[in-house]
Amino acid sequence: MDEQKSKIFTLKVTVNQEKNVASMLETAIIHKNTDIFSILAPEPLKGYIFIEAEDVGAVEEAIQGIHNIRGILEGEVDLDEIEHFLEAKPTVTGIEKGDIVEIIGGAFKGEKAKVVRVDESKEELTVELLNAAVPIPITVKGDYVRMIEKR
Numbered sequence: 001m002d003e004q005k006s007k008i009f010t011l012k013v014t015v016n017q018e019k020n021v022a023s024m025l026e027t028a029i030i031h032k033n034t035d036i037f038s039i040l041a042p043e044p045l046k047g048y049i050f051i052e053a054e055d056v057g058a059v060e061e062a063i064q065g066i067h068n069i070r071g072i073l074e075g076e077v078d079l080d081e082i083e084h085f086l087e088a089k090p091t092v093t094g095i096e097k098g099d100i101v102e103i104i105g106g107a108f109k110g111e112k113a114k115v116v117r118v119d120e121s122k123e124e125l126t127v128e129l130l131n132a133a134v135p136i137p138i139t140v141k142g143d144y145v146r147m148i149e150k151r
Contacts, residue, residue, distance in 0.1 A: 006037060008077040009059050011049040014068040018049055024066050025051070034062045042085035050082055091123050091142030098151030101127065105144040112148065113138070 013021045018041040029036045035054040042050075053059050056072065063069050095101065099115045113127035116137060123142040128135040 005054050006052055007055065008079065008082065009051050009053060009056060010073040010077055011051060011059070011063065012070040012073060013047060013049055014070065015047045017068040018046070021066065021068050022049055025049070025062060028064075028066060029062050032061060034058045036062050040082065040085060042082070045085065050077060050085075090120050092118050092120055092125060095125060095142070095145070095147060096151065099147060100130070100149040100151075101125070101145040102148050103127070103140060103144055104146050106140060108138065108140070113145075 011021070022039050022041040025036075025039055028034075029039075035058040036051060037054075038052040040050040040052075042048075051059050051062070053062075059072055063072070095115060095118055097115055097118060101113055101115060103109055103111045103113060108129065112130045114130060115125055115127050117126035119125070124139050125142060125145060126137050126139050127145070128137055
């Protein structure tokens with residue numbers, strides 16, 4: 001792939017359908033054998049997908065017949081503009097000891113807890129359930145919690 005030929009285009013898609021559209025696009029690209037090099041559906045950006053392709057014609061060919069695509073935005077996107085979406089950030093970033101979180105996955109789903117320790121290297125939190133009679137420390141993955149209140 002010659003970087004000079006590669007361009008990044010933006011698709012406007014139905015909100016909360018980004019992953020589905022990206023999956024359908026991947027299948028279409030394989031079957032149609034189009035000149036699409038990559039697809040990016042960043043989690044925090046709702047309603048948009050980025051496609052790296054040789055030209056807009058390849059994108060138009062790839063999206064034909066795929067539901068939930070609202071259109072291609074005019075112009076190209078510089079890699080610098082979307083580079084921050086490509087960097088993996090620890091799931092525990094911004095969570096500190098003393099914060100109140102809600103557990104959103106696993107056996108304690110729906111429970112509120114106080115953070116007692118943050119392990120960024122393992123992306124884990126040690127929390128104590130707020131409604132427990134006896135505070136027992138529980139270790140959970142960072143993506144199993146949602147921030148409710150800063151200390």
